[in-house]
Amino acid sequence: MNVLFINPKTEIYSRSVTAPLGLLSIASFLQAKGFSVRIFDRTVQKRTLEEVLAEFEPELVGISLVSYYQYHDACDLSRRLRARGTQVIWGGALASCLPQAVLNTGLLDAISIGEGEQTWLELATAKQKGQSDLTGIKGLALRDADGKMFFTAQREFVDLATLPDIDWSLVEVEKYFQTTYGCKRMLYLYAAKGCPFNCAFCYNKEFHRCTYRKRPMDSLLREIKYLVQNHGMDGVYFADELFCRNVKEMHETCDALQSLGLNFVWGGQTRIGIFKEEDFRYMFNAGCRWIFFGVESGSKRMLKQMNKRIDYDKIEQTFAACQSAGIVAIGSLIIGLPGETEADARETVALIERLHTPLINLNYYMVVPGSDYHQQLLEEGKYPVIEDVEEFNKYFSMQQKLLDNYSDLPAIDMKVIRAVYMWRSFRTNDLNVGGERFSFTKKVITDALKSVKTGDLKGFIISSWDAGLEFLRTFYYAHFYRKVKQKYGIR
Ligand code: B12
Ligand code: SF4
Numbered sequence: 001m002n003v004l005f006i007n008p009k010t011e012i013y014s015r016s017v018t019a020p021l022g023l024l025s026i027a028s029f030l031q032a033k034g035f036s037v038r039i040f041d042r043t044v045q046k047r048t049l050e051e052v053l054a055e056f057e058p059e060l061v062g063i064s065l066v067s068y069y070q071y072h073d074a075c076d077l078s079r080r081l082r083a084r085g086t087q088v089i090w091g092g093a094l095a096s097c098l099p100q101a102v103l104n105t106g107l108l109d110a111i112s113i114g115e116g117e118q119t120w121l122e123l124a125t126a127k128q129k130g131q132s133d134l135t136g137i138k139g140l141a142l143r144d145a146d147g148k149m150f151f152t153a154q155r156e157f158v159d160l161a162t163l164p165d166i167d168w169s170l171v172e173v174e175k176y177f178q179t180t181y182g183c184k185r186m187l188y189l190y191a192a193k194g195c196p197f198n199c200a201f202c203y204n205k206e207f208h209r210c211t212y213r214k215r216p217m218d219s220l221l222r223e224i225k226y227l228v229q230n231h232g233m234d235g236v237y238f239a240d241e242l243f244c245r246n247v248k249e250m251h252e253t254c255d256a257l258q259s260l261g262l263n264f265v266w267g268g269q270t271r272i273g274i275f276k277e278e279d280f281r282y283m284f285n286a287g288c289r290w291i292f293f294g295v296e297s298g299s300k301r302m303l304k305q306m307n308k309r310i311d312y313d314k315i316e317q318t319f320a321a322c323q324s325a326g327i328v329a330i331g332s333l334i335i336g337l338p339g340e341t342e343a344d345a346r347e348t349v350a351l352i353e354r355l356h357t358p359l360i361n362l363n364y365y366m367v368v369p370g371s372d373y374h375q376q377l378l379e380e381g382k383y384p385v386i387e388d389v390e391e392f393n394k395y396f397s398m399q400q401k402l403l404d405n406y407s408d409l410p411a412i413d414m415k416v417i418r419a420v421y422m423w424r425s426f427r428t429n430d431l432n433v434g435g436e437r438f439s440f441t442k443k444v445i446t447d448a449l450k451s452v453k454t455g456d457l458k459g460f461i462i463s464s465w466d467a468g469l470e471f472l473r474t475f476y477y478a479h480f481y482r483k484v485k486q487k488y489g490i491r
Helices: 021-032 049-054 068-083 092-099 099-103 117-128 217-230 247-259 277-286 301-304 314-324 342-355 371-378 389-398 411-426 438-452 457-479 482-488
Strands: 003-009 037-041 062-063 087-091 109-110 140-143 149-151 178-180 185-191 190-193 212-214 236-237 265-270 289-296 328-335 360-363 429-432 436-438
Touching: 003 021, 003 068, 003 314, 021 037, 021 062, 021 117, 021 190, 037 236, 049 068, 062 068, 068 087, 068 389, 087 092, 092 099, 099 109, 099 140, 099 149, 099 389, 109 117, 140 342, 149 185, 149 190, 178 438, 185 217, 217 247, 247 277, 277 289, 277 314, 277 411, 289 314, 301 342, 314 328, 314 342, 328 342, 328 411, 342 360, 342 411, 342 482, 411 438
Parallel strands: 003 037, 003 062, 062 087, 087 109, 185 236, 236 265, 265 289, 289 328, 328 360
Antiparallel strands: 109 140, 140 149, 178 185, 190 212, 429 436
């Protein structure tokens, strides 16, 4: 039986594309169980749906919805597939966290909530047997005869040791390479899933139920070896929410990566307070060249409110230790958190200035369905129950437009603060990465050009326009608001 998985086009063209790891994992699993599978990744493939269907007649189609940016394409594909009588089921982070609104489109048969492997094995088996009743399959959101949504029993997490190796021949690997610190052919892979913490802005509690699972090391090593030897991969970004919980896990991972004896560098995302300078040196020797740290805020009050549970006093120390070991330290912070005041934002600015890293990823706060803040804002009547995905976008689009603001900060202040640090990151041209000079400007331009190449003509025009506007906007806000900068102590 044929099962097709589709990664819809995204409407943010200026971002570099990554391989759809979730779809790859589900497809590899089904394939190992004897089903015939294909992945149609519309972020990199220029073929039409009709061309794909002419070659491969699927009886069941899975469509991924990671964010609103994929929504319009997902709807269009669903409409066309269902018109041919094909069963269509959506999955992925956003579909799982916003099931009511997604089902309300009336364009799909069900949503596969959370982790997809086992659910899809059961869905494909049921289809093969001609069973149309899906209510016995765990992990689904369905609609009853009156159109009312209901959930089947909760799906338990899969034991990652039972999953087969990811079959990278299902996608065109070369299309996903990115330039980053110390490498030119970097791919996203994953080594673990979930995180034991529960920050109020994050989807982790709902999606991973605060669990943390490591992928079997031998499977990860085989994957890296395959990609280095067959495709010339020279860098890995471990897309895990948390790369290693402690020093012991880090040593095991570093030793295993080094045991491959291959030439590649890597990076990941970790927490403040786990590692000291000697640990960062250990990681550097095993090929680590960059680390993202979720700092989130410089205000102790905000960190407490969001339940971040990091040791404030270790933030600067950790950045200094990481940089002194030769690893690029990147700070990820949020501005515009619920209830954030100008005094809180001043503390964030002060902390950023003390970190001495040119690379700061400062995002506007955005309500994530499934997070504690989302629940709190719903209860306070500040955020609506989303019945329509377009409605969700009104709030989501705050990323650029700041239509909604849950903080006490004027929108213009947020724009200026964010622009200042984006501009500084963009202008970083002399980073020392393992002895080599690295230009962030060059990376941004290279990735943008690559995404232009992989998109279509419409994508090319939109991306050029978007990137140009973003550049001008950032320059403008970063340079023409001296009073705002003074107010927050920005140097
Ligand atoms: C890689 C990544 C990306 C890549 C692209 C991913 C993609 N192919 O679309 C890039 C860097 C481009 C990216 C961009 C964005 N991302 Co992102 N990204 C990730 C990241 C770090 C890893 C995802 C991954 O590959 N994991 C490994 C695989 C194996 O696990 P998985 O993806 O969870 O897949 C499993 C299940 O989700 C499910 N599943 C997944 N897809 C599907 C599809 C079907 C049909 C089914 C049935 C099941 C299913 O089954 C899979 C196997 O078990 C996650 C955080 C994380 N660690 O998970 C954030 C994350 C998914 N991203 C997120 C966000 C918000 C974004 C952006 C909107 C950010 C922005 N503001 O620009 C954009 C939107 C991109 C888009 N495609 O629309 C959020 C989503 C939150 C939410 N609930 O909505 C996450 C969870 C980060 C976070 N903690 O907030 N992202
Ligand atoms: S923000 Fe990071 S540390 Fe906090 S719950 Fe989410 S994944 Fe875990």
